[in-house]
Amino acid sequence: MRRRLALLAAAITSLVLVAFLVPLALLVRTVAADRALDAAISQLQSLTSAVATATSTDALRLTVEQVNATAEHPVTVLLGDGTVLGAPVARTPAVELAARGRSLSVDVPAGQQILVSVQGAPTGPAVIATVVPKSDLRRGVTTIWLILLGLGIMLVAVGVVVADRLAVSMVGPITEAARVSHRLARGDLEARARAAAGPPEIRDVATALNHLASRIRELLRAERETAADLSHRLRTPLTALRLDAESLRDPQEAERIGSDLDALERAVDQAIRDARRSESASADTPGSSPRTCDAAAVVRDRVEFWSALADDTDRTVELDLPGLHDGPICVALPAADLAAVADAVLGNVFAHTPDGTPFAVQLSARPSGGARLVVRDAGPGLSSSSGDPTTRGASGAGSTGLGLDIVRRAANASGGTLRLSEAPAGGAEITIDLGPPRRHDADMTAATASLWPLRPARPARPARPR
Structure with missing residues (x-):
């Protein structure tokens, strides 16, 4: 914006200067020419009395020679009897016109010729002539033009500097407001713009932006409290289900349902902690829960969990997972989030x-770091009539439409991507690229790798997901 304002000021100043300096330059050239011509005419007029009263041609020749000895421009006297005194001059039509009693000036290749008619001379009408060279007609014009050009450049520069200083007073607050908006977009709800800087309109924008930031923070706080309250309300039915599970006569059934309730209760507790997490707490604070995990361990655990249901529904599972001794594949995603991703795509x-x-389930390490999880099936594939299935709430199969949106957001949060395509067997193929962790996150993952799985694997058959 500063550059555009400077260019605008330079353009306007240049137009004004052109409208002023061009006529002034032409006027300077005209004045210089008139000054040279007036000087030459004055010189010629000083000879008119001598020519008009001359009684002897020799005396008049001597007078002309004395004038030419000191004159800036050579002078010629053409007498009525054809005698030419001084520098030779051809008898052009202009000379003949002057001889008939008309003084004039005409343009010639060397400059401008001045002809003064003298009537009443003893030998008849005479003509006094001289030529003013072009250099004398433009003497001093180039210097004045250069001075005017320099003055114009200086005025343009001053105008640009003044416009730039004015632009700083506007661009600075606008840039700060843009910087604050970017910080808000990154989740820094403490960012505020200085409402006292800049013109009144920009101050109004800064005030509105600060009000918007405060409003966003209030809405997020209300949303977190609502989510936490809703999660807390689930504790009552969970308690009732746990009592029902404990009253079962079959110990294996009681253990299986109790294990499911433990996992569900941990998920509810995690939802409450996430909902009430402080806005100012940094996710990368040392000592907090790791923001990375071993993708191989998490995916292996989730595949083991879903394999039980695959046996119940007569599905064959083709696995391509790293072995237990192949080492971890660290990704920039918490273990609980990656487990939710795996459950979402396998549940689909x-x-x-x-x-x-x-x-089929395939997990491999990416050359650039992170992991790639591919899940493909031989089913009917993705429906093209329901729009983008990764859009939140969009579902063509009667579900909530949140599963693939959760997967997409988790992949983006790790610095990766989600791609949907058609599998070789004609079904759906979901490819999830997960980004690598940062250095201190990777250290935390290595230190806490033994904490996964968060719950023991259940040999019992899980209930079919809905």
Whole structure:
């Protein structure tokens, strides 16, 4: 914006200077020419009395020679009898016109010729002539033009500097407001713009931006409290379900349902902690829960969990996972979030494909760091009539439409991507690229790798997801 304002000031100043300096330059050239011509005419007029009263040609020749000895421009006297005194001059039509009693000036290749008619001379009408060279007609014009050009450049420079100083007073507050908006977009709800800087309109924008930031913080706080309250309300039905599970006569059934309730209760507790997490707490604060995990351990655990249901529904599972001794594959995603991603894509296979449909799970390390998780099936594939299935709330199969949106957001949060395509067998293929962790996150992951799985694997058959 500063550059555009400077260019605008330079353009306007240049137009004004051109409108003023060009006529002034032409006027200077005209004045210089008139000054040279007036000087030459005065010189010629000083000879008119001598020519008009001359009684002897020799005396008049001597007078002309004395004038030419000191004159700036050579003078010629053409007498009525054809005698030419001084520098030779051709008898042009202009000379003949002057001889008939008309003084004039005409343009010639060397400059401008001045002809003064003298009537009443003893030898008849005479003509006094001289030529003013072009150099004398433009003497001093170039210097004045250079001075005017320099003055114009200086005025343009001054105008640009003044416009730039004025632009700083406007651009600075605008840049600060833009910087604050970017900080708000990154989640820094403490960012505020200085409402006392800049013109009144920009101050109004800064005030509105600060009000918007405060409003966003209030809405987020209300949303977190609502989510936390809703999660807390789930504790009552969880307690009732736990009592029902403890009253079962079959110990294996009681253990299986109790294990499911433990996992559900941990998920509810995690939801409450996430909802009431302080806005100012940094996710990268040393000592906090690790923001990375071993993707191999997490995916292996989730595949083991879903394999039980695959056996129940006659599905064959093709696995391509790192071995237990291949080392960890660290990704920039918490273990709970990656588990939710794996559950979402594997749960879709069971929810949207018929029983007996085979599927494959592949996990590999990316050359640039991180991991790539690919889940493909031989089912009917993704429906093209329901729009983008990764859009939140969009579902063509009667579900909530949140699963793939959760996967997409988790992949983006790790610095990766989510891609949907058609599998070689004709079904759906979901490719999830997960980014690598930062240095201190990777150290925390290595130190806490033994904490996963968060719950023991259940040999019992899980309930079919809905």
